[in-house]
Amino acid sequence: MFISTRNPQDRRTYRRAIFQGLAPDGGLYVPEEWQDHTDLFRGLSPDMSFQEMAGEITAAILSREIRPEQARALAKKAFFFEPQLKALDENITLLELFHGPSCAFKDFGASFLAASMEFFLEGESEPAVILTATSGDTGSAVAQAFHNRKNIEVVILYPSGRVSPLQEKQLTTLGGNIQALEIDGSFDDCQRMVKEAFLDADLQDKLHLTSANSINLGRLLPQSFYYIFARVKTGLNSGIPFRFCVPSGNFGNLTAGLYAWKWGLPVDKFIAATNRNDVVPQYLFSGEFDPRPSVATYSNAMDVGNPSNFERMLHLFNRNWKAMRSLMSGYSVTDSETLELIGDFYRRRNHFLDPHTAVGIHAVKRFLYGRAGSREMGTNVVLSTAHAAKFTETVEKATGKKPTIPPQLQKPMEKEKKALSMGADMGELKQYLIDTYR
Numbered sequence: 001m002f003i004s005t006r007n008p009q010d011r012r013t014y015r016r017a018i019f020q021g022l023a024p025d026g027g028l029y030v031p032e033e034w035q036d037h038t039d040l041f042r043g044l045s046p047d048m049s050f051q052e053m054a055g056e057i058t059a060a061i062l063s064r065e066i067r068p069e070q071a072r073a074l075a076k077k078a079f080f081f082e083p084q085l086k087a088l089d090e091n092i093t094l095l096e097l098f099h100g101p102s103c104a105f106k107d108f109g110a111s112f113l114a115a116s117m118e119f120f121l122e123g124e125s126e127p128a129v130i131l132t133a134t135s136g137d138t139g140s141a142v143a144q145a146f147h148n149r150k151n152i153e154v155v156i157l158y159p160s161g162r163v164s165p166l167q168e169k170q171l172t173t174l175g176g177n178i179q180a181l182e183i184d185g186s187f188d189d190c191q192r193m194v195k196e197a198f199l200d201a202d203l204q205d206k207l208h209l210t211s212a213n214s215i216n217l218g219r220l221l222p223q224s225f226y227y228i229f230a231r232v233k234t235g236l237n238s239g240i241p242f243r244f245c246v247p248s249g250n251f252g253n254l255t256a257g258l259y260a261w262k263w264g265l266p267v268d269k270f271i272a273a274t275n276r277n278d279v280v281p282q283y284l285f286s287g288e289f290d291p292r293p294s295v296a297t298y299s300n301a302m303d304v305g306n307p308s309n310f311e312r313m314l315h316l317f318n319r320n321w322k323a324m325r326s327l328m329s330g331y332s333v334t335d336s337e338t339l340e341l342i343g344d345f346y347r348r349r350n351h352f353l354d355p356h357t358a359v360g361i362h363a364v365k366r367f368l369y370g371r372a373g374s375r376e377m378g379t380n381v382v383l384s385t386a387h388a389a390k391f392t393e394t395v396e397k398a399t400g401k402k403p404t405i406p407p408q409l410q411k412p413m414e415k416e417k418k419a420l421s422m423g424a425d426m427g428e429l430k431q432y433l434i435d436t437y438r
């Protein structure tokens with residue numbers, strides 16, 4: 001079962017937790033107890049595909065709710081793309097998580113959530129309506145993940161003229177069960193409208209409204225799978241120090257890694273890499289958590305001043321700073337360090353890095369080379385969270401060259417935009433939802 005971080009009495013199944021999203025008390029859903037999955041991890045073979053491993057892990061963590069063969073089928077539907085491990089040198093390996101439909105790691109969480117919802121909605125008479133606002137990037141992972149899922153309708157609000165042309169195409173060219181609403185207003189207007197819709201008792205009554213936010217338990221849990229995958233593929237019992245370095249913003253990705261560790265995956269250290277939005281590294285250093293407004297950086301998907309998953313991290317460590325510090329190290333990387341690393345990498349290896357991955361590599365190098373006399377360099381896996389072509393401007397600034405655009409990003413540019421224009425008005429949104437989905 002799963003409980004709210006703010007109320008252990010709010011116990012729910014996975015199914016109820018994912019359709020709820022955020023707990024009514026504002027908390028986040030977390031596992032109620034920590035099962036030991038050491039035997040499961042030992043039973044995974046390096047020859048298995050990601051999809052196969054994901055099926056076994058899903059079967060174990062949701063064993064009280066779904067049957068093993070259903071779990072395997074769910075993982076199979078979700079993961080039609082794989083992570084890839086690329087060794088940079090004998091100590092540092094990249095775990096590339098950008099080979100999915102939107103070319104960023106969020107595809108893993110979004111796709112598993114979508115497959116989960118589809119699974120639980122089978123045979124229901126009424127479709128679920130997913131309502132979400134986006135300032136650009138997150139919406140495309142959600143749209144792609146839910147595209148053509150049965151019994152699910154998706155409505156995405158985005159601010160007119162304020163998302164990049166590529167992002168707009170990604171949101172507006174899928175069609176089918178994905179409806180884009182182009183709002184004459186700001187991202188804040190879009191968010192306000194979505195919030196108001198969820199608070200509207202009449203709408204709640206008439207439609208099965210639900211969300212797919214990044215804090216959703218159904219997006220968090222599957223992110224633990226690729227930590228397990230990477231550990232198994234690099235030799236589960238290698239006997240040398242093993243660390244993960246995670247470029248972080250809202251800290252969902254890193255929290256999922258901590259979950260894998262808590263289930264018994266052998267990991268010696270998690271390195272939290274941030275840009276100048278470094279409240280978590282600061283906390284690890286001083287014990288003080290001091291959230292503040294975010295500042296803009298080149299690694300903009302990590303521009304978060306008050307990471308929501310910090311609540312899950314505190315819960316996991318029972319608010320014990322020392323315990324968290326013994327497992328985690330934090331590093332903050334500047335924009336100029338990020339540019340320099342991207343440039344250096346390109347010149348020496350002819351390899352394009354995206355700014356988020358560059359932050360991670362910079363952090364792991366500081367960890368490894370900053371410690372005098374450390375003989376045990378060990379195995380260090382850096383999560384590579386996005387394809388360089390998603391951040392062409394920054395990459396070009398650093399290297400003087402444009403990375404090649406992969407086909408899944410190129411294709412939407414050739415399609416025709418289909419969006420419905422709407423004012424920043426809740427009444428209009430409500431009427432539209434009722435007329436269309438009721």
Ligand SMILES: *Cc1c(COP(=O)(O)O)cnc(C)c1O
Nearest residue numbers: 248249250251252253301385386
């Ligand atoms: C969302 C995102 C991150 C940050 O992940 P969190 O789970 O929010 O810490 C890092 N890199 C990229 C490319 C992202 O899209």
